[in-house]
Amino acid sequence: MRVHVVSDVHGNAEALARAGEGADALVVLGDLIDFVDYTHHGRGILGRLFGAEKVKVFADLRRAGDREATIAYSRELWGSLDDPAALIDEAIREQYAELFTAMAAPTYATPGNVDAPALWPEFTDGGIQMLDGDVAKIGGLRFGFVGGSLRPAGAPRRTSSAWTPYLRPHDEFADAVAGLGQIDVLCSHIPPDLPELTYDVVTKRAEAGAPSLREAIEREQPRWSLFGHVHQPLVARKRHGRTECCNTGHFKLHERPFVLRW
Numbered sequence: 001m002r003v004h005v006v007s008d009v010h011g012n013a014e015a016l017a018r019a020g021e022g023a024d025a026l027v028v029l030g031d032l033i034d035f036v037d038y039t040h041h042g043r044g045i046l047g048r049l050f051g052a053e054k055v056k057v058f059a060d061l062r063r064a065g066d067r068e069a070t071i072a073y074s075r076e077l078w079g080s081l082d083d084p085a086a087l088i089d090e091a092i093r094e095q096y097a098e099l100f101t102a103m104a105a106p107t108y109a110t111p112g113n114v115d116a117p118a119l120w121p122e123f124t125d126g127g128i129q130m131l132d133g134d135v136a137k138i139g140g141l142r143f144g145f146v147g148g149s150l151r152p153a154g155a156p157r158r159t160s161s162a163w164t165p166y167l168r169p170h171d172e173f174a175d176a177v178a179g180l181g182q183i184d185v186l187c188s189h190i191p192p193d194l195p196e197l198t199y200d201v202v203t204k205r206a207e208a209g210a211p212s213l214r215e216a217i218e219r220e221q222p223r224w225s226l227f228g229h230v231h232q233p234l235v236a237r238k239r240h241g242r243t244e245c246c247n248t249g250h251f252k253l254h255e256r257p258f259v260l261r262w
Contacts, residue, residue, distance in 0.1 A: 031228065100128060111132060195234075
């Protein structure tokens, strides 16, 4: 059995159309949307709405880690639009129409934090399954899927923003992981909270990692834990107990699927 796994597609539909070539199945671990392109500022949804110059300012603030200035500048940008939510919704639907069409069948997909999972049922047909807190049997193995990322502790759920990422309370995320039961392959967008796997060497900070994923690995000892989210990890693979933990790579940039064989 040969399964190709991708994560952090961020709008690269052309490469996604090739990702399933030679595989028995394709697994997609989220972040389909190209919201902010930190390399080519004129691309992505923000580039489309505000232009490259303004997106560069936003990107520089994010890289500097100035949270308050970033929030203030974001509010200024969104406040300049008459109906930002409608414009974002339109842009997301356009990207999803292209991205889901590019997926080979059968595809098993879970959303990332830069996704709008409420829209997925409009596009997941014809051999594409959306899985979040669900188990699918692929080639005789049980694959468990949990999507999204973690909402920072103490942060309220945003209901008035033009764009709300898929962030989940820790207890909700943990319940979804626990509900998978005994699995052979643990599939998530974010990594387990092991320091080597969460640290990004370019941004020089730890990204979100889930304690519940680490606990599931220690409890269930699956063959593999597969994830993305951290674009430039300190290490891409680490064995934790009997489990091989693998960052499947920043697919938008590298355009190579992670290959799983058994």
